[in-house]
Amino acid sequence: MDEFSESQNPPPHGDNMPEQTVSELANALKKTVEDSYGFVRVRGELGRVVLAKSGHLYFDIKDEGATLNTIMWKGNASKLPFKPEEGLEVVAEGRLSTYPGRSNYQMIADKLRPAGLGALMQLLEERKKKLAAEGLFDAGRKKPIPFLPTVIGVVTSPTGAVIRDILHRVRDRYPVHVLIWPALVQGEKAAAEVEAGIRGFNALKVGGAIPRPDVIIVARGGGSIEDLWPFNEERVVRAVADSEIPLISAVGHETDTTLIDFVSDRRAPTPTGAAEMALPVRSELIAQVQTLGGRLTRRLTGTVEKRKLELRSAGARLPKLDALLQGPRQKLDMASQRFGGSLSRMVARKRAKFDQAGGGLRPAALRREIAGKRAEVERLAARLQPALGRRMKRLHDALREQTRVLDSVSYERVLARGFALVTGADGSLVRSAASVADGDALKLRFADGEVGVTAGGGSGGPKSAPPTPATPEVQRPRIRRRTTGGDQGSLF
Numbered sequence: 001m002d003e004f005s006e007s008q009n010p011p012p013h014g015d016n017m018p019e020q021t022v023s024e025l026a027n028a029l030k031k032t033v034e035d036s037y038g039f040v041r042v043r044g045e046l047g048r049v050v051l052a053k054s055g056h057l058y059f060d061i062k063d064e065g066a067t068l069n070t071i072m073w074k075g076n077a078s079k080l081p082f083k084p085e086e087g088l089e090v091v092a093e094g095r096l097s098t099y100p101g102r103s104n105y106q107m108i109a110d111k112l113r114p115a116g117l118g119a120l121m122q123l124l125e126e127r128k129k130k131l132a133a134e135g136l137f138d139a140g141r142k143k144p145i146p147f148l149p150t151v152i153g154v155v156t157s158p159t160g161a162v163i164r165d166i167l168h169r170v171r172d173r174y175p176v177h178v179l180i181w182p183a184l185v186q187g188e189k190a191a192a193e194v195e196a197g198i199r200g201f202n203a204l205k206v207g208g209a210i211p212r213p214d215v216i217i218v219a220r221g222g223g224s225i226e227d228l229w230p231f232n233e234e235r236v237v238r239a240v241a242d243s244e245i246p247l248i249s250a251v252g253h254e255t256d257t258t259l260i261d262f263v264s265d266r267r268a269p270t271p272t273g274a275a276e277m278a279l280p281v282r283s284e285l286i287a288q289v290q291t292l293g294g295r296l297t298r299r300l301t302g303t304v305e306k307r308k309l310e311l312r313s314a315g316a317r318l319p320k321l322d323a324l325l326q327g328p329r330q331k332l333d334m335a336s337q338r339f340g341g342s343l344s345r346m347v348a349r350k351r352a353k354f355d356q357a358g359g360g361l362r363p364a365a366l367r368r369e370i371a372g373k374r375a376e377v378e379r380l381a382a383r384l385q386p387a388l389g390r391r392m393k394r395l396h397d398a399l400r401e402q403t404r405v406l407d408s409v410s411y412e413r414v415l416a417r418g419f420a421l422v423t424g425a426d427g428s429l430v431r432s433a434a435s436v437a438d439g440d441a442l443k444l445r446f447a448d449g450e451v452g453v454t455a456g457g458g459s460g461g462p463k464s465a466p467p468t469p470a471t472p473e474v475q476r477p478r479i480r481r482r483t484t485g486g487d488q489g490s491l492f
């Protein structure tokens with residue numbers, strides 16, 4: 001303190017003035033500031049807010065004229081009941097210090113709270129309007145709570161009185177399996193752990209090793225608005241909105257309201273009330289079933305007795321069995337009496353017809369019939385063989401005559417008489433001299449072979465040739481048609 005005073009009132013310039021290093025001067029200033037401002041309470045608006053990976057919180061507290069750099073160490077920052085946001089008016093408590101590395105002063109905050117209830121309520125109202133505008137609070141999004149769940153998931157602190165109250169109420173009403181997801185329900189980490197619990201229950205698979213809850217209860221006891229603030233965080237509200245499992249909120253007392261209450265499928269006034277919403281009373285269900293069973297038994301008994309009475313009444317109006325069978329029995333007797341004579345007469349008629357038909361089937365008559373048919377067959381067979389021979393001979397002669405005629409008009413016979421067949425090199429038939437040019441290779445085919453020649457002389461036009469003797473006209477033999485009598489026809 002004396003050194004600082006001396007530095008504020010330096011002695012006259014001279015060689016006797018003490019020298020200090022920069023570090024010594026900075027440390028002296030640090031000690032002076034910390035001694036003079038060991039405790040301060042500052043009110044202002046949050047500016048820059050940075051949460052370091054180490055967990056320390058760095059932020060600015062400012063007003064219209066100045067800005068105060070502030071630090072809150074990890075131990076105190078983790079206990080904050082709300083999330084510091086830029087623009088929020090706060091009251092910070094702590095001490096002033098300096099940072100020699102940058103030659104500036106700063107505040108080391110031990111406590112931080114919103115500047116009065118009005119600021120928190122304003123922040124809550126703004127967040128509520130934002131989420132409502134997105135439709136997260138619409139009644140159409142809410143899911144029904146199952147009538148009798150088999151598994152209930154509870155997101156809460158495992159050491160508080162809340163979970164004991166819920167388990168006690170579950171045992172009293174209808175014992176089912178309860179899964180507890182441990183989570184902080186107060187402080188800076190509370191919102192993240194509650195969100196993790198809700199999303200974790202929804203991530204469980206149906207039929208997996210860990211049973212998936214049929215309904216989720218998010219519960220916490222009463223407290224101030226600062227204590228309940230994690231349930232106003234946007235991340236928690238959105239986790240509830242995304243939950244596929246029906247969710248009951250039971251945060252605080254009946255008079256406490258958080259944003260999670262608006263987005264949940266049902267809101268319970270207390271954690272005990274949440275258990276009552278999730279489960280019916282087992283004894284009441286048994287009594288109700290017994291009552292309904294008794295009513296059903298009485299109704300069925302009355303219906304059966306009524307039907308018996310109606311059946312007896314209807315049976316009394318029916319005629320007697322003997323009266324119903326009297327007429328058919330009489331008809332049967334009369335038919336039986338007529339049956340004997342009718343059967344005898346029918347048998348006699350059938351026997352007479354049989355005898356009549358059997359008279360024509362004597363062996364002598366059959367043998368005569370067979371002998372006559374056999375003689376006729378033999379006569380026809382004797383006629384068939386000669387007629388078939390004559391027919392084949394006529395056909396053979398006609399075929400031989402046709403073969404001779406075809407052979408006489410073939411081109412081989414023409415070649416045998418001295419003529420030749422002229423073809424080109426490609427085997428095509430040469431029909432006229434005009435189609436042959438000098439030097440063309442030709443083939444002359446005679447009756448006994450072929451000769452290759454080359455065309456020569458002349459200009460390629462047709463040349464006059466010596467008259468060839470007239471080819472005697474081939475007379476085709478006439479085919480005589482012979483007619484034969486008898487039963488057999490002719491092909492010609």
